[in-house]
Amino acid sequence: MYSIGPLTVAPGERAEGLIPVGTSSYGVQLGIPLVVVNGTQDGPVLCVDAGVHGDEYDGQEAVRRILADTDPAGLRGTLVGIPCMNTPAFEAAARTSGLDHLNLNRIFPGDAEGSYSQRLAAAFVEQVVPAVDALVDLHTGGTFGEIAPLVILQGGYEDLATDLALAAGHELVWKGGTWGGTVRHPTLAAGKPAITIEAGGGTYRESTVELHVHSVRTIMRRLGMTDGGAEPRDSCTTVSGTFARSTTGGFYLGHAEPGESCKEGDLIARITDHYGNTLEEVRAPRDGIVLWVRRMRTVRPGDEVVIFGEVQGAIRP
Ligand SMILES: [Zn+2]
Known part of the structure; x- marks a missing residue:
């Protein structure tokens, strides 16, 4: 059995559910939507998230597509999808949540006593990070701009995350900004490889969805979760x-x-x-x-x- 948040998933099964974070003013439970596909054989637990920024749509659809197309019978390990981490930001069609206007990707590990975004970050750190072995965080350039396909590999964690970064398949590797508080940081601090993949933006494009899907599938093969070759790039430009x-x-x-x-x-x-x-x-x-x-x-x-x-x-x- 595999357990994460409110879900317990038997080998060969799939499940979906919400990690509760807070209640809206109209009494609806808000939280982190999860989709889990538990393979029939042992292997790593890979978490793929999107929608940390609510106006970055392509990764959200990519997560749903990857989870829907993954057959538990052919999977070694477990795939955890978070299609939309920051649902209030998605509803606002904005980068940040309308509830507290915080940039979720700067406030990890969050605060369980804080505002909604801070509680969300704390719930992720408490319930998701311990339950996964690696994290791929999908972004785009947002509504306001477009970014070249690239991987963000946090400087200082090269030993931990370089293999994952090369498996993503993009030529450019950005060694992360000087800022902390991204979803990568608590995951890397827990000793687990974590990367962010950026592509597209400006608007939703099928080609960007497919780019994200392709990167995650290659990473899954590289981790031995599915069959097929996944030789990493020979080199990347940092x-x-x-x-x-x-x-x-x-x-x-x-x-x-x-x-x-x-x-x-x-x-x-x-x-x-x-x-x-x-x-x-x-x-x-x-x-x-x-x-x-x-x-x-x-x-x-x-x-x-x-x-x-x-x-x-x-x-x-
Ligand atoms: Zn983003």
Whole structure:
């Protein structure tokens, strides 16, 4: 038997249910939706989550698709899917929850006595982390922007998570930001490999769903959960990420696409006023790769307009 949160699942069975986090003002139980497929043979427990940011849709559909298409009879170990971690944010069609406006991906391990997002993070740490062996966290660039397909491998945890990162199959590896509090952090701190996979955004696309599905399936083969080859990439390019914020409001015009290589000084984006006058130019601060670009045309002062990646080196298994 496999147990996680409120679910106990026999070998060869599947189940779904909610880890309770709190009750809405109209008396409905809110929480973390879980789908579990328990294989007939022993193996690792892989958790795949999406919807930490409510406006990142492609991963949410990818999780549902992977779980629906996984046959427990052919599975070694257990697959745990969290299709939408942050349901209040999803309902708000927003990155953050309308209940407390906190960015869930900055507040782990949370606080069981705190606001809804803090309780949600604490429930994940208490009930999901101990019940899984590895975590794949699916994101997109969000409603406001689009990101190049890449893996976030938290710096300092290379020994633990590099194999998972290479199995995801993307060329670019971002060694994580300087910030903590992501869903990766408590999982890695518990000694379990955890990565974030980013792709797409701006809108929902089937091609991004398929990209996420493909990465997770390859990781499952790499972990020995399903049959088939899953040789990791020969090498990946590691990048750091710096955020460019606009000093002015205006209309965003992009001159580079996510994943595009740039030379120092290349024009990445322009912000114009309503008359077409250029108010600001965003240029590559050095040679590197454009990781994320804005898709939302409205720019307000201080908004993110570009995430730029400087090439650090390569990882080879
Ligand atoms: Zn995200």
